[in-house]
Ligand SMILES: Cc1cc2nc3c(=O)[nH]c(=O)nc-3n(C[C@H](O)[C@H](O)[C@H](O)COP(=O)(O)OP(=O)(O)OC[C@H]3O[C@@H](n4cnc5c(N)ncnc54)[C@H](O)[C@@H]3O)c2cc1C
C-alpha cells in the first residue's frame with residue numbers, strides 16, 4: 001500500500017478571499033437511503049482543482065445562490081483529488097436545493113475548513129471509530145486513509161449504528177470492508193427489518209463486542225449529540241485518556257473560518273478549532289451542557 005501524504009491542515013482553496021465560492025459541477029448522484037445522497041462533485045476551474053487539498057474530517061461550505069450555504073463534510077477518498085464527494089441528508093432549503101440541482105447542476109464551494117481527525121497521532125496504536133447515521137460521512141475518508149496506511153496501526157475498528165437496515169450509508173462498501181477483514185467492521189440497527197441478522201441496539205452496545213486496550217487506543221466519534229456524549233463517557237470509563245478520545249461537533253456555521261462567531265463554543269470556534277476536538281479540550285463545557 002502507498003503512503004498517503006495528506007497534510008494535517010490544508011489552507012482553504014479560496015486563499016485570500018475565503019468568502020468567495022468557486023463553481024463546482026455535480027458529476028453524479030448516488031442514493032444512499034430515503035433522504036441521503038452522495039454527490040460526486042468536481043471543481044470547474046482546473047487550476048483551482050489542482051490546488052485544492054484537504055484532510056479527513058474537514059468540511060466545505062456549499063452554496064446555492066439566493067438560498068444560502070450549508071456546512072457539509074467531505075466524504076470521499078483524500079487520495080482521489082480530481083473529485084470530491086459530499087454525502088448529504090436532505091433536511092432543509094440548501095440541502096433540498098442541492099438535491100434539486102442534481103446531476104449536471106452547479107453549486108458554489110468554499111473550503112476546505114476546520115481541523116480534521118488526528119492522523120498524525122495514530123502511528124503504532126489501535127484506532128476505534130464510532131459513527132451514528134450521517135456521522136459516518138466524515139469518517140469515511142478516515143477509513144480510506146487507514147486502509148491505505150494499514151501497516152502503520154495495530155487494530156482498526158469501525159462501529160456504525162443507524163435506525164434500521166434501510167438507513168445504512170455506503171452499504172456495498174461496508175460489506176466490502178467487512179469481508180476484506182483488514183479492519184473490523186460492526187454494524188448495528190435500532191430496529192431490525194428485512195431479515196436483518198446483525199446486532200440490534202445502540203452503537204455503544206457494540207463496545208461489549210470489542211476489546212479496548214485503553215493506553216494505546218485512539219477513538220474518533222461522529223454522530224448525534226447523544227451518541228457523542230454516551231460514546232465519550234463509555235471510552236473514558238474504559239480508561240481511554242481524554243486526550244485520545246476525539247469528537248466531531250456540529251454547530252451552526254456562517255463564515256466557516258473563525259470570523260463571524262456563529263459557531264462559538266466557549267472560547268473555541270467549531271469551524272476553525274474543530275469540528276474535531278479531543279475530549280480533553282471540551283471537558284469543561286461537557287459537564288455543563290449537551291455537546
Ligand atoms: C462541520 C459540519 C459538518 C456537517 N457535515 C454534514 C454532512 O456531511 N452531511 C449532512 O447532511 N449534513 C452535514 N452537516 C449538517 C448540515 O450543515 C445541516 O443539516 C444544515 O443545516 C443543512 O442546511 P439546510 O439549509 O438544508 O437545512 P436548514 O434550513 O438549516 O434546516 C432545516 C430544518 O432541518 C433541521 N435540521 C438541520 N440539520 C439537521 C440534521 N442534521 N438532522 C435533522 N434535522 C436537521 C433544522 O433544525 C431545521 O428545522 C454538517 C454540519 C457541520 C457543522
Ligand code: FES
Pocket residue numbers: 252253254255256257258259260261262263264269270271272
Ligand atoms: S462559522 Fe464564523 S466563526 Fe465559525
